[in-house]
Amino acid sequence: MDRRIDGGAVLERLELEAFLTLAEELHFGRTAERLHVSTGRISQTIKKLERQVGAPLFERTSRDVRLTALGERLRDDLRPAYEQIGAGLAQAIIAARGITGRLAVGYSALWCGDLVIRAAEVFRARYPDCEVRIQEAQLGDPFGPLRAGELDLQLTEFPVREPDITVGPLVFSEPRALMVSAAHPFAARESVSLEDLVDTVLLPMTGNIPDYWLEYHYPSRTPSGRPIPHGAPITYWQEVLAHISVGSGVSVVAARGSAYYTRPGVVFVPFSDAPTIDYGLLWPTAGENARIRAFVNVIHELREQGDPATR
The missing domain is CATH 3.40.190.10 (Periplasmic binding protein-like II)
Incomplete structure (x- = not known):
């Protein structure tokens, strides 16, 4: 991801990321950690960029790092374009993985519904090209909607031992x-x-x-x-x-x-x-797709983060 700057010079991806990250962190060590390179590499990259620009972008002392006025201007000019490029790349990856279309998610208990609705909010923000529909699944026919294609995924009570249904990991347990x-x-x-x-x-x-x-x-x-x-x-x-x-x-x-x-x-x-009564995600084995896997990942992210709906 190269971008041209004034005078026809080409801004390489590492230079762009190093500059914008250092402009945010104002610390060479933390910038290096975020970009998974050495501190020396960050220092060399910034010096190279400053030579291209023809003036310092940062003021460095033994105690702190600060942007110069020129550095602030360059940061403000580059940040929107960088974010737009990143968003476009993310959408391309999503489309390539098939996280578009429609996903129907069911839940059996109201507390399962809380988590599904919360996960759907995160999922929609992350994958705006995928529509999420949520509905309650009746205990009297726990697997019927999955088999009929009415639901793609369901958060429900275990145990489940059905040959045509994939059982995901445990999400939470209740006394x-x-x-x-x-x-x-x-x-x-x-x-x-x-x-x-x-x-x-x-x-x-x-x-x-x-x-x-x-x-x-x-x-x-x-x-x-x-x-x-x-x-x-x-x-x-x-x-x-x-x-x-x-x-x-x-x-x-x-x-x-x-x-x-x-x-x-x-x-x-x-x-x-x-x-305990254990709850987890189910989906038809033959219907597994990128949308389902992405939603499962969101559920487990919320669980790892200690979201109140998982307690």
């Missing part, structure tokens, strides 16, 4: 709680155990749901092998809340649900011994 009616004997307790489920009626979900998934989230037996009574299966999550509020049964949920499902007559009691 479990038991949702009970305010009139239920467990409502006044500080915690419950999985063995306590023998004294309840557990309300499971129904639909096109794998048996292994149901057993993990709505177990049929306690760890000691005692059977857990199950009530009539329910298709939609809002129905679960209605049944619990009138005392028809109980249900297992992520403890974070207490901040989202504030319904009169429903109490959340933490489990003392239940495994």
